[in-house]
Amino acid sequence: QVQLVQSGAEVKKPGASVKVSCKASGYTFSIYAMHWVRQAPGQRLEWMGWINAGNSNTKYSQKFQGRVTITRDTSASTAYMYLSSLRSEDTAVYYCARDKGGLMDVWGKGTTVTVSS
Amino acid sequence: SYELTQPPSVSVSPGQTASITCSGDKLGDKYACWYQQKPGQSPVLVIYQDNKRPSGIPERFSGSNSGNTATLTISGTQAMDEAYYYCQAWDSSTGVVFGGGTKLTVL
Numbered sequence: 001q002v003q004l005v006q007s008g009a010e011v012k013k014p015g016a017s018v019k020v021s022c023k024a025s026g027y028t029f030s031i032y033a034m035h036w037v038r039q040a041p042g043q044r045l046e047w048m049g050w051i052n053a054g055n056s057n058t059k060y061s062q063k064f065q066g067r068v069t070i071t072r073d074t075s076a077s078t079a080y081m082y083l084s085s086l087r088s089e090d091t092a093v094y095y096c097a098r099d100k101g102g103l104m105d106v107w108g109k110g111t112t113v114t115v116s117s
Numbered sequence: 118s119y120e121l122t123q124p125p126s127v128s129v130s131p132g133q134t135a136s137i138t139c140s141g142d143k144l145g146d147k148y149a150c151w152y153q154q155k156p157g158q159s160p161v162l163v164i165y166q167d168n169k170r171p172s173g174i175p176e177r178f179s180g181s182n183s184g185n186t187a188t189l190t191i192s193g194t195q196a197m198d199e200a201y202y203y204c205q206a207w208d209s210s211t212g213v214v215f216g217g218g219t220k221l222t223v224l
Contacts, residue, residue: 035213045152045160045203047213059212062118095159102207103150105171107159 002026004096004108011114017084020111022096029077030054033099036070036081039110040092050099051079086115119208121216128222135191137219139204142185147206149187151180154218155200163202164189191221199223 007021022034036048049060051070058070069082079096094111097104121141129135139149149167152160162171164180167187177192187206191198204216 037213037215044218045154045205045215047215050213061212097160100165102148102213103162103165103205104152104160105162105165107161109159 002098002106004098004106006094006096006108006111009112009114011116012086014087014115014117016086016115017082018086018113019080019082020094020096020113022079022081022108024077024079024098027098029072030074034070034072034079035097035099035104036068036079037095037097037104038092039095040089043092046092048081048083048094053079083113086113088115091115119206119211119214121204121206121214123202123204123216123219125217126220126222128224129191129194131196131223132193135194135198135221135223137189137191137202137204137221139187139189139216140185141187141206141214144185144187144206145183147182147208149180149182150205151178151187151189152203152205153198153200154203160203194221194223196223 003025005023030053033052035050051058053072072079096108098106151164153163154160163174163178167182168180179190181188201218203218
């Protein structure tokens with residue numbers, strides 16, 4: 001079955017960076033794009049960006065432009081989200097989700113990133 | 118940038134029909150989808166392309182989209198449907214846009 005397995009929880013200090021991975025299985029990784037979405041405690045879902053797993057083209061939300069980088073490794077069927085210059089407001093659960101025509105049909109379980117001094 | 122607006126909360130009695138709206142400029146010209154999210158869990162797609170149900174989603178979930186408003190309707194609401202619901206659309210300039218989420222309470 002289609003599965004997205006994300007890396008484990010992270011605790012970072014303000015100003016640091018974090019890299020979250022998302023390993024896909026059960027489908028041909030390069031055919032689908034992958035989104036990254038985050039959710040701060042008690043807050044709404046917030047789209048960060050996506051990557052075309054076939055050609056590695058990316059599109060980022062304006063809010064995160066310049067701070068986020070999404071990459072992929074097709075040989076490992078894995079997508080990555082790198083967020084730099086972390087601040088306390090970046091404390092959130094970060095999800096990867098498979099794209100299906102602009103919507104997200106399969107989600108990972110999420111990775112908790114805590115930013116604290 | 119494009120925005121979607123949802124009511125913060127909706128309440129419904131068990132067995133009744135719940136309707137959750139999502140408003141955005143000319144939303145009817147775009148495809149809307151809906152996600153259900155229960156506490157501590159990842160979102161689950163319940164409606165896509167305005168009114169289609171993914172495999173495994175009960176028939177009591179339906180959707181519509183016209184003008185500036187998309188609507189998620191849950192007929193014969195059950196206690197298990199209590200959750201947050203988020204609408205989502207794709208905007209060519211903004212990218213993926215989520216609504217603010219609606220907490221559905223079944224009481």
